[in-house]
Amino acid sequence: MEISSRYNPKETEPKILQRWLKGSVYHAKKDPSKEPFSIVIPPPNITGILHMGHALNNTIQDVLIRYRRMQNYQALWMPGTDHAGIATQNVVERALAKEGKTKEDIGREEFQKHLWSWRDKYGSTIIDQLKTIGASCDWGRLRFTMDQAYSQTVGGVFLELFKQDLIYRGNYIINWCPRCKTALSDEEAAHKEVDGWLYYLRYPVKTKKNEKKFIIVATTRPETMLGDTAIAINPKDKRYDWLKNAKVILPIVDKELSIIQDEAVDPEFGTGVVKVTPAHDPVDFQLGKKHNLEFINIMNEDATLNKNVPETFQGIDRFEARAMLVELLTKKKLIEKKEPYNLGAGHCYRCNTIVESRISLQWFVKMKPLAQEAIKVVQQDKVKFYPNRWKKVYLNWMFNIQDWCISRQIWWGHRIPVWYCQNCYNPNSNDKKGIIAAKKAPKKCSDCGSDKLTQDKDVLDTWFSSWLWPFATFGWPFDGRGTKDDRRRTKNKKIQEEEFEYFYPTNTLVTASEILFFWVARMIMASLKFTGKIPFSDVIIHGTVRDDEGIKMSKSLGNVIDPLEITDKYGADALRFSLIFLAASGSDVYLSSDKFLTGRNFLNKIWNAARFIFSQIQNKKIKIDKLDYKLEDESDAWILNQLNKTIIDCSGLIENYRLDEAIKTAYDFFWHSFCDWYLEIIKDNFSKTKANNSVFILLSSLKLLHPFIPFISEKIFSLIKQNCSLDLADFISESGWPLEKKINLEPQSLAVFTKIVDSVDKIRDLRGDLGLGQQKLSLQVKTEAKLKEVWARHKGWFCRLVNAETITLVDSLERVFYQNKYWAINLKIGSADLAKFSHALDKKINNFNSLIKKTEGKLKNKKFIKNAPKNVVEKEKSKKSDFSHQLTRLKNLKEIIV
């Protein structure tokens, strides 16, 4: 069989993928004979297109899942997508705008049809992309946060929280995005610094004596003055005692402001006088409540000013109004000064527009009661973070948790299951009168019997459905809900419940730090509240993907590397390999496209190692029908010993989520032990046993590597099946994780062999130091009688690897180039670059001199002898004698040769 010398992932990967999908190898159902292992995917947005962050996130999950699957766990990776309320609505609105229409033009119902058809058309793009990078999800279970069953769960949770008084509706100050025209939660308004000005405004004051005075207030948002209803000072601030009985007039609006005293005012900041705009600032809102001030909402939904401001400003955008006001106030000499100022302003996390603080009627979840248990489980390490430092971040946020605004004024999402009685509901009252929360539209008001009911127009925050993800995806609360189709796909109630019992809590959640509060914290709260269980025991928080200058990859900055481009060029395996290789636990990943060469080169190395083994087997017509590892000579024990170590290390590292270290360990073994040594050693002596052994090592390596690079390992696995008549599973993931294989060998002979390998290195060094070029060497080896037969056995390949003609075993040497505790070696050489060699020797001699000095220093130190553990002292002593021996040898060599 002809095998190309270049591995071609583009040809291989799609075929392998098809086999996986057809074979449904990744389907996991309850199997009491196996331990369960489960992960729920962080559901990508249906608007999403695979980016490097997804690639990293899902590769990590896939490695864990594939590893456990091979370890004979029942490994379930639950896939799905998120409806992503605002994001999706924005996308579909933009598409509509291209036709010159707005969503208002076509109406809510029609717009929703657009949303669904968009979702049907593009919503699974990212799922297909995940498949191409090898994600081994149980695709048959694919969930969507707006599946009917899932939606019913969301609604049910709302009703339950409402019943328990953990949800309330009220007029509060919230973050408002004037572009998306909806309320946002605190988390959705990202604080960023914005260059701006701090304006010092002069407000006229009339004192009792009718003096004309001014007070100066500082503000970054002058337009809000149109909604001012008070002036606040600190009661202890003596400077403003005179103000307490005076009247402050709000310029332009020309009305009197009340004067309040509050400790919250910092006399040190600005002028010590604060203008109070209760309807447009969170602090002022509190002041307003406390001091019973008037709340004047001055803005429309789109942040233009409304009819509550003087006519000139009505309908003007907030920023334009700011400019106008500054100009007008300047004219009136009412601006004392302005200073450059960086203000932290909230930005909409979906469209980056600066949000406004605005009072509006919204639904909220009381978070403090939910947080209590979620704090405990993390404190008690029932839920653990990797890296552990996130524990503190999590707890800090939980201790200071604020109520969660969950209503959104958009059309894409779960409609709030609440109806208001037109007759008896009073939005300004705190009781629930006239609010009917129900699964289905009620006929009559349960309070007054009126049939004039209207449903709340809003939908729920997307995260209000995502926080149920780990258990809602299993069909919780198992009441056979959903459409027939849902039920067919999600199986019947009993199976669902059993599966939940079996797989839940899930094991590991893999996510980026950005959504720790949005999602992770809330899932823990929701799961504890509704299922009484933690949702997962381990949370892996990986880093952010950045470009090679350390800047976060983002479409708008144009610095993204498209994972699919990499897949196209180098293959999904190369992408996965390099991402894992670079992602040290929790630290950010700096990418440039050449970083993927490491992965590509490695794949090619594997490919060629396999190609070499197969070609040898074919050429020599060796038949391999069972993998019976035999020790023909020491090299077989040596490589097996290293494989055993690699298996142990690799497994441990994966279990501790040190995937980068795990892949490096496997990489190092395969390339530098197996290829560089074992395959080189056996080249000339490719016996049946060696063939057998090399296939065994290859197969074991492939298994170790499979979680990281599934395609190529599957491909070569199938080639092994073809080339050797072995009874192997259909898929590598069903063939089991490699186990250590015991070897019966005295440790002594392994040590001797290691010294032979070491001798090759040393002679290669000497070749360089002596400047021998391609000169063929003759070696003389002096060793004890019983080691002579060992040398006789390994002479052949040894010569080849050091480029020597002969090795003679002798009883005495005229000079010694290399020596260890088993043997000494002399090189018989023709011409050499003696100056170069002398220089190299000097360098080594100096090095040993300083090392000896260092160890002597330690050994002369009485405190060291007294305090250091015995073994450390012993080690230091043997180091010293070893160094001295080597030094003597080098000095002799120099005398003889140079």
Next chain:
RNA sequence: GGGCGGUUAGCUCAGUUGGUUUAGAGCGUCUCGUUUACACCGAGAGGGUCGUGGGUUCGAAUCCUACACCGCCCACCA
């Protein structure tokens, strides 16, 4: 303002409880090699007073402390 992380070779980073490392790897650089698995390769070389100053210790890249610079998160200073 509070909290967290980082600073080790030209670049990207390992270095787990202080002594198994004479501070390592990958990439890049330089030298040699086309001996048919692989030039997407092989062999070798050069390159670091481990951010700075103190301290603990027989012994510090590793622990403590102060400082500097970089990055992130949280926070209502108008």
